[in-house]
Amino acid sequence: MSLKKNATVTPQLPNYVFEQLIGQGTCGYVYKAIRIGEFKSREIVAVKCIRKEGLSKAAVENLITEITILKEVKSEYIVELKHFEYDKHFIYLIFEFCSGGDLSRLIKRNKRIPESLVQHFLQQIAVALKVLRKHNISHMDLKPQNILMSSVPSNRSFDIQLKLADFGFAQYLKSDQIGNSLRGSPLYMAPEILLSRKYDANVDLWSIGIIMYECLFGNAPFASSSLEELIEKIKNEAIVLPTTVKISGACKNLILRLLEKNPEKRITFEEFFCHPFVDLEHMPCKESYERGVSLVQKAVENDKCGKAREALEDYVNGLQYLIPIYNWSDKSKEHSRKLKKKIVQYLNRGEELKNVLNISGLTSEEMILLDDAYECVAEADLSCESGYFNEALEKYEKSLSVFISLLRKLKGKDKEMFREEVNELMSKAEKCSLLSKDPSSGNTLSKKQNSSRKVMRNIVPKKKTVSDTLSPTCYVQ
Template sequence: MAGPGWGPPRLDGFILTERLGSGTYATVYKAYAKKDTREVVAIKCVAKKSLNKASVENLLTEIEILKGIRHPHIVQLKDFQWDSDNIYLIMEFCAGGDLSRFIHTRRILPEKVARVFMQQLASALQFLHERNISHLDLKPQNILLSSLEKPHLKLADFGFAQHMSPWDEKHVLRGSPLYMAPEMVCQRQYDARVDLWSVGVILYEALFGQPPFASRSFLELEEKIRSNRVIELPLRPPLSRDCRDLLQRLLERDPSRRISFQDFFTHPWVDLEHMPSRESLARAVSRPTGMWRNKGMCGDVLSAPFGGEKTALVVEAVKKDQEGDPAAALSLYCKALDFFVPALHYEVDAQRKEAIKAKVGQYMSRAEELKVVISSSNEALLRQGTSARDLLREMARDKPRLLAALEVASAAMAKEEEASGDQDALDLYQQSLGELLLLLAGEPPGRRRELLHTEVQNLMARAEYLKEQVKMRESRWEAETLDKEGLSESVRSSCTLQ
């Protein structure tokens, strides 16, 4: 075997070539299997003489954890071997390098690209969390990309990972200071929630180009970590409200106030349920048994049988459409599109992909027609309800809180009339309804309560309708930007140097 500085070691069955990177006790090489397949792998070589007790434990932990894991966003351990000098971990090869390099070559990532990556990381963390495994060293350098042409995140380097129940506390300092949770550094007492802090730092770096505690010296870094100051988010680039909300909840210094794992997985910006995956199409068309029998809006394009107990969203949408219930039909079409559009990321058969695109276009066109119908109906109801609304305002003169909430609702209606005001209008509707529902609960029986109840129902219907419009517009944008290679084109077009 060649020694250090003399090139890669020799390993039966493989040809080791370029060095991909090195860590505290390991060096990683690109390698080719000598078999006919010439499979490309990454081989992590650990020199036995470099191992102390702690690093032996880390290595054994990594092997134990990885050998039992199969997940599309976690690097696969294919095998491990050893000889008199080294221990070898034969890993899945990720040609795209690590996320740190990906971010730094682009300076910052657009929010839409960061969101797709965050969904993939959240998917891996959910898988680990369900098995009580904490990574404890989450950072961009430990997140690899399958390729640059069609990048998928792969969580790697489990040397610090631990089987950790949520109530466990550890006292060993682990990880990298820039990405460590404050409780890890300050108290040396922590639990699984440290991974959520690290996720927040990674997302912050992806969106703003550097981690929140970026410093010129370790002393400056330590001071920032130990500070009690709230982490402020830069105003530029502009981000969606959901994205900012998630960042602030992840970067909560107090772990007891930090977002929980469950709330993270279900947060509207992460929205794992609608994450692009190979199951997206099955979720959209799942039905009791068999294949689509009817043509038209349902079509026979999705001909592979998908199991499941749920009634197909599209079938229900068509049914409600035929029954003359446009609001219910529109809602169901929008829910179906939430699954159909992500399915385009993963469909590889060109004919099926084009057929799915055609169906997406068809459902969107019908949804637009229903939107016109509902909008006209809403306008009619708005006109009909004007007198009742004016009467409610008159009866609210002695109730400043009620009057103020009704004014916010009026501002929402005005904003809804603007061409690009849907999101602002939706925020105002939600703000108004939050207050009105509280007031309704405490309102005594009588005419004012009846009018308030009717107004709340009308506002909720308008807010729900508006929410569907925002989601449908996002689905249309995503469908239009996807090409034959799925995410790769949206990454290439969005990730230009800023």
């Protein structure tokens, strides 16, 4: 037990074993502890121990507000207050334990956080803020040190759950209500708090902007050695985004709107929640998965009915939900591998449909014929993968006859683009023909096939794929 030695009184709680000091402040300490429950069950928790001695009236009021708020609001992205107790010397707040530490550690360790991960984190913070605004609560002290991580990020998965913590400065503040007390950490305080001490709930949005800036660029925009220097910088210096780090247009737009010094011009909560970079609509979660699955199922049905345009739209919309879920999943898990296989299948089919819709000079009957041929190719691919080479060869040849007859009708760029499709199909047919005679020749032919495809790519410009219709942060990683 590594408790603070110079403390005159040691924090102690019945049924709790204090293991490690993980944080401390002016009013007390935070320990990692084990709660011994019924039947000797053990639960790891974090215990915030606040000294009663010398606690000011304002500190007592803040503590009461923190307990009230955390008992009132519930969200997977807000740290859970499990219980609170007190004795002669301390008030104890028992929280869920977050083993990943806080966001500031991740920033220090990585220097900068990739934009895609910043977006992933921002979505979680936005959900937490939505819950707070529903109850007219402002956090007032948002900063990386007060954003906890449920677990330690690993190379396999960055699907880390963030938790807003430390509601000691939080207050009930409606959107149009004005506050006038100095609350928060100066580096993350909105200008109106520092300069005029008159503010509304939108001050939390400025803090989010500073956190976002620090994540992307490695340091806060107005980093200063004193409060006086900080105030001077906020008064006189404009927000400048470093050009050394490339960020998307949507990301740049959001950060500049969050860091608008004039609170009347700053982005509102409603605009923040709907911003395309935050993109709460496609946030990885159970609801997004169900929505994505529903859309691709609809796409498959439209595909079967020959409704190429409707099918393509549904494939694209469905993938916008499914790809982020895969990107932030644990790639070592079987369900993740299965999801990737499905995503690749839908992407490929979407590309085929897009090629079909982009081809001009064909009648509606010929377009249906071409769509059927693509479907036949997909069936042939499956047969080839399953080892039914003769069956696959028959389907490839059937499709080729349609492709070649239509190729003769096309002209210009459409013909050049379609010729690559024919060449790829001929390579597949050749591979199946050889494999049907000698299965061991598969590896050798694969190299030849890849070589011929590289040559074709040099001759024919790369086609725009269905992936190009997705947002930059939605590609399969």
